[in-house]
Structures are given as C-alpha cells and as structure tokens.
Amino acid sequence: MSPTLLLVGHGSRDPRFGDTARRVRRAVADRLPDVDVRLSYLDLDEPSVGEALAGMPGETVVVPLLLAPGYHSEIDLPAIVAAHARNPVRCTDVVGQRNLTAALADRLVEAGLAEGDGIIVTAVGSTNPAADTVIRRRAIELSTLLHRPVEVVYATRLGTGNINLRTAIRRLHNAGADRIAVSPYFLSAGLLTERVEDALDTLAPGSLVAGPIGTHTALIDAVVESYRRAGHFAASPVR
Template sequence: MTPTLLLVAHGSRDPRFGDTARRVRSVVARRLPCVDVRLGFLDLDTPSVAAQLAALRGECVVVPLLLAPGYHSEVDLPALVAEHRRASVTTTQVVGSYRLTDALADRLDEAGAQPGDGIVVTAVGSTNPTAAHVVRRRAIELSTRLHRPVDVVFATKLGTEDIMLRNAIRRLRTAGAERIALSPYFLSAGLLTERVETALDRLVSDAVVAGPIGTHPVLVDAVVDSYRRACADAAVDMDSAAS
C-alpha cells in the first residue's frame, strides 16, 4: 500500500497562511497522483496534526512544511507522533533543509529586483541557533547566486525603532546597494511579513518587496523528494529485515 503523505504546517490566525498551505497540498497532490496527500496544522487552524494522525491507517510519511528546524519540528511534532504511537509514521527533515535559494531568487526577479539592489532576507526568527544558521546560509547562497550584498533581519526581532532593519540597510548601502529589496523567507504572506514591509516603508521610499515562497516549484520538489526518499528508505529497511 502506498504510504499517505501528511504535510505539516505551522498554522496562523491569518487566513492567507492556511490558503497557501492548502495550495501547496493541491500542487503536491497533482505531482503524486497515486498518493493520498493530506495537510495538518500544528496550531491555529484545522485540521490539526493530531486529528490527521488519529484518522490515518497504514504507513505515513510526514513532511514538515517548515523553512528551518526549531521547536515545532524538534519538540511539538515528535511528541504528537509519539502520542499516537504510530510506529508506521516516518518524519522527514523540514523542507527548509533543502536549498530554496532558487525560489528566493525567482521571487525577487518577479518583483523587479535589479543588479544594483541590496537584499534583506527576512525570516520569522527563533531561539534555536540552528534555525538562524539555516536562514543565514540561505542569505549567503542568495548573495553568491545574484552577486549582490544580502543581509538578514528576523521579523520577530526588529528591535526598538526597527534598529535591526536600520542597521541592515546601512550595511547594504555601505556595500554599494542603490536600492533595497526585501526577500521573505516565508511560506506565505502574513502579519510578520507585513510588519517588516511596514518598517521598511518607514525607512526607505523605493524598496522592492518580493513575494513569499508559496507554491514555487523548488518547494514542491523538496516535498516530493522528501516523500520519495522516505519511501525508498523504508523499503530498504523492510528488505533488510526480511533477509
């Protein structure tokens, strides 16, 4: 029996996030027409991950639609899987473990970014140092790909009077940026992306704002690759156990 694919998203009170996650599920389902592709939310939206796990039968591959590792991937999700005692559930790495740099570059191009722009990559922010490292690695990759200065600002850590964003803009200007472009390392637009956009508008008048990653093919590829790799690994394990 083909394992079910359960996409796990963070969840938000902003309906745009849920809409985006559901669009991702639909695109993935079209890429995997013989697979039952489901979606569950860790918080603030339905169906919940717990409800989806309780309803599942047979084997399941869980793919977290999270752009960096953190509390939700390392604590919340494993606890939910363990609570439902489903030994047939395989959880993959978060999709942010893949290089999503192409998606960021394409979204900037769609927004009209130019070679003279300095880029601010913005992400949610986390107390997990690995999460910050992943975001900064994406920024380095983006700078290498586009040959432009790139800085990082976390949406939940803008500081008093947006000092962190002010400093990032100052560094980009010093590096030769003629204009500032904002690159959201987010699955969806929402309150946090708007917080950074609003702060940026207060500081500069001609900024370019790219769209979030959304259903970009690179993200869909990351989900599909994660699922297929998990299925292949499970098949190898079963063969080894039978031999």
C-alpha cells in the first residue's frame, strides 16, 4: 500500500488561498490515482497538520506547499510532526526547492509579457538566508530564461514610502525597461500580492501583473516528484 500524501499549506484568512490549495490537491490526486492525497494547513485553515497526522492510518509523506525554506518548514512543521504523528512520517523539502521558474515565465507570458518589459519578482520575504537564496536564484533563472532584467521585492518589506519597490522600478527603467511586469512567487493571490499591486498603481501605472503559480504543471510535477522520491522509505522511516 502506498504511503498517504499529506500536502501542507501555510493557511490564510483569505478564501482564495484555500481554494487554490484544494485545486492543487485535486491536480496531484489526478496524477497519483493510487495514492490517498490529503490537505492540511499550518495556520488559519482546517484541518491543521496535527489533526491530519493524528488521523493517518499508516505511513505518510508530508510535502510542504511552501515556496522557500524558513521557520515553518525547519522549526514549526518538524515540531508538529514529532508531537502528533502516530505512524512513520517523512517530510520532504518544500516544493520551492525544486525549479518553478517555468511556472513564473508561463504566467508572465499568459498575462501578456512584451519586449521591453522589466520584471519584478515579488515574494513573502523571510529572515532565513536560505529563503532569500531560493528567491534570488529564481530571479536569476527567470532573467536568463526570458532575457530581461529582473529585480526582487519582498511584499513584507516594501520599505518606508515603498522605497524598496521604487528602487527596483528605477533600476529596471535604467536597465532599459519600458514597462514593469510583476511575477508573484506566490501559490495564490491574496493580501500581500494586492499590497504590491496597489503600490504599483501609484508608482508605475500600467504595469503588467501576472497570476500566481497556482496549479501550474511545474508545481504539480514538483509535488509528485517529491512524493515519489520520499515514498521509498519503508525500511528506514523518519519521524
């Protein structure tokens, strides 16, 4: 019997996040028809990770639907697993450790990316240096793939008077960009993506805003591959 796959989302009061997470679960379940695919959340949504783990009938692979490593993946989630798991559990790396650059590029193209656009990748932001490394790696990959200048701006660190966003816009214009295009490194639209969009309405009217990653094939591939790699652990389970 295959291990259960438990997806772990961050959670949000914004219903759009839960809607997106459920669509991701369905897409993964379609790719893994013989696997019991379940969904849980670290905060603000139900079921919680602890509740989900307590009800697991057997071995479980936990795949965090997080786009960069940080407190939740390195401290919070392992503690919850240790406290609530009743059967063997293995946690994979966050899905953002895998290459999601194609998803960012496709969302930009879908939104109408044009020659002369300069790109701002927006992300949550974290005090964990590893998270910053992942985000900036994605930005470099996106710049290489699309042959355009790319800046990174954290939605939680726009700065006083949106100075960090202003600086990114100025750098892109100095690099030759005619228009600003925003690439949200987010699973779902929400208050943070809207914060950036609202600021851009003032600072760079007419900017292009791409959709979030959502159920892009690259994300579903990352989840499936993470599960398959971790699924061969019966001989040496990790809790």
